[in-house]
Amino acid sequence: MNSNSAAWIDSPYADLTVRQAPVPTPGPGQLLIAVRAVAVNPLDAIIQSNGAVMYGWLRYAVILGEDVAGVVIGTGTGVDDFAVGDRVVAYAMGLEKGRDAVSESGFQEIVVVEAGLTAALPTAVSFEDGVVLPLALSTAAAGLFEEGQLALDFSRLGGAPPRDEVVVIWGGATSVGGNAIQLARAAGYRVITTASARNHDLMTRLGAEAVFDYRDPRAVDRIVAEVGGSRVAGILAVAVGSAEPSLRIARATGATKIAMASPPVSFYDQPRRRGFSLARIRLFLTLGTRTALLQVRSRSRGITPSFIWGSAIAASPVGPAIWGRYLPAALASGEHRPYPQARVAGRGLAAVQHAIDTLRDGVSAQKLVISLDEAQRGS
Incomplete structure (x- = not known):
C-alpha cells in the first residue's frame, strides 16, 4: 500500500483529526498490518484528558490506540510464525516509552506491531470481536503472572490441573477482569469475582466459581466466607474504588499480594483543557493521598500492593507464554472467549x-x- 491515514492528536487535550500518515516499515521481529478494526480504551481517554501529566515522553503530534486487528501485509527480518495474508490481532505499543508513537500506534490504516504481541485470529472470529482483546488481555496477564505482581504459575496455561488456590478479582465485568478470569482458570486457579447482578451469569460462563455484587455492603464478608480455608494466591483489583475492599479481603484471608489495574480516582473527573483547574488539583491531591495511605496500611500488615503496567509482558517470559503459546490455540478452540463484547461504535x-x-x-x-x-479506509 502506498498511502496511509491516521487519527492524530496534535497536542495535549486536542480532539483527534484524520489525515495522511507515513506508511510504516516493519523492523526486525515486526509485522506490517492493514488494520480492519480498532478498539478504544480508557488509556486513550486518559491521555487525552491529562495532557502531559502521565505520558510526558510523548512528542506531539502522535497517534493513540493499542488494540488492532487486521491482515498481515509485510514482515520484518526474523519473523517465522506469520506470513502475508494472515488474519491477526495485535497489541500496538507505540505509546510506550521508547517506542514510535506514530508508526506503532493503533488508530491508523497501516501499523507496525511486534510479532511477539500478535496472535492468529481464527476465521470464525471477526476482526471486530477479536480486537477487544490486546490491551485488556495483556494487562490481565501482567497482573496475574508478572514477578512484581501476583506472580502466579503460568507454566501450564490451558492444560494446568485444578488447584485448591483462589484468585479474587474485584471487577470481573471490566475488560481486564473478564480476561483475568479466563487466564486464571486456564492456569488452574479457582476464581471468585465481583460484578453487578446483571453480569453474574456472564462471569460464571467465563469461569468464575462464585460471583458477588460489588454494591452489596456485605460483599467483602461474603467473599471471605466463600474462600473458606483455601489459600488466596492473590487479589486483582480492577476499576476505580477496588483497592479498599481488596485490602480488606487480603487482611481477612491472609493474602499477601494485591495487583491494581486502576487508580483510586477517576481521571475522567477533570476538564479536558489546558490551564488552571481546581478539579484537576483536587483529583491529583486525592490520588496522592489515597495511594500513600494504601501503601502504609497494606505494608504495615505484610501486604504488597502494586500497580499493573500491561506492556511489561513484552519484555518478560509472560509475553510469549500468552501471545505465542496460549492465545492462538485458545481462540481456535474456544477456550478463551473474546471479552468484553464488541460494540461497533462507528x-x-x-x-x-x-x-x-x-x-x-x-x-x-x-x-x-x-x-x-x-x-471505510481514509474516512
Whole structure:
C-alpha cells in the first residue's frame, strides 16, 4: 500500500483529526498490518484528558490506540510464525516509552506491531470481536503472572490441573477482569469475582466459581466466607474504588499480594483543557493521598500492593507464554472467549473521537470498536 491515514492528536487535550500518515516499515521481529478494526480504551481517554501529566515522553503530534486487528501485509527480518495474508490481532505499543508513537500506534490504516504481541485470529472470529482483546488481555496477564505482581504459575496455561488456590478479582465485568478470569482458570486457579447482578451469569460462563455484587455492603464478608480455608494466591483489583475492599479481603484471608489495574480516582473527573483547574488539583491531591495511605496500611500488615503496567509482558517470559503459546490455540478452540463484547461504535477513523467521548460517559461489559473495512479506509 502506498498511502496511509491516521487519527492524530496534535497536542495535549486536542480532539483527534484524520489525515495522511507515513506508511510504516516493519523492523526486525515486526509485522506490517492493514488494520480492519480498532478498539478504544480508557488509556486513550486518559491521555487525552491529562495532557502531559502521565505520558510526558510523548512528542506531539502522535497517534493513540493499542488494540488492532487486521491482515498481515509485510514482515520484518526474523519473523517465522506469520506470513502475508494472515488474519491477526495485535497489541500496538507505540505509546510506550521508547517506542514510535506514530508508526506503532493503533488508530491508523497501516501499523507496525511486534510479532511477539500478535496472535492468529481464527476465521470464525471477526476482526471486530477479536480486537477487544490486546490491551485488556495483556494487562490481565501482567497482573496475574508478572514477578512484581501476583506472580502466579503460568507454566501450564490451558492444560494446568485444578488447584485448591483462589484468585479474587474485584471487577470481573471490566475488560481486564473478564480476561483475568479466563487466564486464571486456564492456569488452574479457582476464581471468585465481583460484578453487578446483571453480569453474574456472564462471569460464571467465563469461569468464575462464585460471583458477588460489588454494591452489596456485605460483599467483602461474603467473599471471605466463600474462600473458606483455601489459600488466596492473590487479589486483582480492577476499576476505580477496588483497592479498599481488596485490602480488606487480603487482611481477612491472609493474602499477601494485591495487583491494581486502576487508580483510586477517576481521571475522567477533570476538564479536558489546558490551564488552571481546581478539579484537576483536587483529583491529583486525592490520588496522592489515597495511594500513600494504601501503601502504609497494606505494608504495615505484610501486604504488597502494586500497580499493573500491561506492556511489561513484552519484555518478560509472560509475553510469549500468552501471545505465542496460549492465545492462538485458545481462540481456535474456544477456550478463551473474546471479552468484553464488541460494540461497533462507528465506521472509519473519523468515528474514533466520538467513541472515546462515549467511553467517558461509561460503558459496562462492552468495548467500543471502530470498523475499518476496505470501504471505510481514509474516512
